[in-house]
Amino acid sequence: MDALKLISESSMKKDVPVIQIGDTVKVNVKIKEGDKERIQTFEGTVIAKKHGGISETFTVRRLSHGVGVERVFPLHSPNVASVELVRNGHVRRAKLYYLRDRVGKAAKVKQKIR
Numbered sequence: 752m753d754a755l756k757l758i759s760e761s762s763m764k765k766d767v768p769v770i771q772i773g774d775t776v777k778v779n780v781k782i783k784e785g786d787k788e789r790i791q792t793f794e795g796t797v798i799a800k801k802h803g804g805i806s807e808t809f810t811v812r813r814l815s816h817g818v819g820v821e822r823v824f825p826l827h828s829p830n831v832a833s834v835e836l837v838r839n840g841h842v843r844r845a846k847l848y849y850l851r852d853r854v855g856k857a858a859k860v861k862q863k864i865r
Contacts, residue, residue: 759805763827770797770809772847773840773860778811778824779832790832793822796840796860798847812850814858819851839863 770776777794795813798821802808807826812819824831841863850858 763805767826768834768836770800770834770836771839772797772800772845773842773863775837775840775860776811777835777837778822779835780824781830781832794837795820795822796847796850798850799845812847839865 774797775795776797777792779790779792782789782791793811793813795811797809798812799810800807801810805827808823809826810821810823812821814820824834826834839862840860842860847860850860
């Protein structure tokens, strides 16, 4: 049991950003194409966070050419290069799955004023 805990703690990232539900984030993902590797940015609203520890994930949603696209990112994955906070959102729910049914301005999240 202690060996599993040591392995999971050693593979966790140290500089994890604090992201909340409703925040708009830019996720830089490493994409491998053949023998080349590049970084692709995925920007959208965080609609869900799950678990904790090594298996923690967060779901980001954005509209791409009028079609909703959602991606689930493992927070401690080596393929996630970085996560940048663009703006803070003010929401009163733990999961924002209701944004899937909304279009246009109704799908926006209010900005949190700090």
